[in-house]
Amino acid sequence: MNWDIAKKDFKRYLQLERGLSNNSIEAYLNDVNKLESYCTYTQLPLDAIQTRNLQQFLLFINDFHISPYTQARLLSGLKTFFAFLQIEYLITTNPAEHIEAPRLNRKVPSVLNIQEIDALIGAIDLSTAEGMRNKTILELLYGCGLRVSELVNLKISNLFLDVEFIKVEGKGNKERLIPIGQQAIKYLKIYLNEVRAKGPIKAGFEDIVFLNRRGAQLSRVMVFLIIKDLAKKIGLTKTISPHTFRHSFASHLVEGGADLRAVQDMLGHESITTTEIYTHIDRDYLQSIITQYHPRS
Structure with a gap:
């Protein structure tokens, strides 16, 4: 069994049968490359690898002080x-x-309370075209629980605002429908009709919702910077990112009594176990209430 052929076939399997994203495929292949380097160094053929060899490899990796999370992955x-x-x-x-x-x-995960979200959105200067765009971005991040990659890749052709749904492409190129609230719909329509329609639109980006001032697709980094600047503006000490709004979306739904399966579907989680992390947030919140207000605490 040849390493190069096995890796080539493995990559094709991940692409065609598993339908994984390029980033996920690269991560899998990097894992295999690490093992290949170790086996080459110890002169161990691929078809001779046994459990004890992998255990020795993991001990070898551990000497480099790699985190438990990385080792598990x-x-x-x-x-x-x-x-x-x-x-x-x-x-x-x-x-x-x-x-x-x-x-x-x-x-x-770190979450924002509704007052902090309102403060961040309220700090946006709506007198500028970028300000209206940025408000729409935050309304969608919090209102729909989008990943930043899903936000910047959102297409106009996937907006079904008359029935209050949007379609996004998540991890592994898997599409899902997400309900969108009236607040997000309101600002999305304002942005599309009064801001985006009047600005430049570069060829190839006609169907992309969020554009930069030059008419090209907004980058992930730019969304991070927008949020960092707003946090600084209101003096927020929490370390936040676009993903914080997704965590807050899920946490607030669970706190409000939403069905965990429904939250899982909206977030696009493959496993309910991933979604269950938000029940821990809910319990922490309840515990803090007891600690603060119960006379026996």
Whole structure:
């Protein structure tokens, strides 16, 4: 079994059968490349790898002080690779199958309360074209729980405002429909009709919703900078990013009693386990209320 051929076939499998994004595919291949480098150094052929060899590899990697999260992700990538080899090359066992990943302390994401969100949006100067665009961006990030990549790639042809839905392309090129509220619809229409329609539009970006002042697609970095500047403007000490609005969207829905499966669908999470992190936020919030107001606390 040849490393180059196996990696080439694995890449094709991830693209065609798993439908993963280019970034995800690159991450998987990087995991395999690390193992290949180790096996080349130890003169271990691909078809001779056993569980104890992978355990030695993980110990070797650990010496570089790689975080438990990175080690867990690396192991997950290798399990997928060897599972593929079982299917494609009929190897008898998956040497990574029974190796346990390091325990992870799941980090609860930072969220904004509604007063902080209102303050950020209220700090936008609506007298400028960029200001109206930026307000629309924040209304969509918070109102629909979009990833920043989904926001900057949003298409006019995927806006169904008459039925109050938008269609976005998420991870792995998977499309999903998300309900959009009246507030976001209001500012989206103002931006499209009164700002975007009057500005320059470069060829190739006619269907993209959010454009920069030169008429090209707005970049992810620009959205980060917009939010950082607003946080500085209102003196917000929390470290926030576009993803903070997505976390806040989910957290506020769960706090309000929304069904977890519905939140999972809106966020585009493959596993309900990922969405369940927001129940921890809700419990932390309730605990803080008890601590603050209960006489026995």
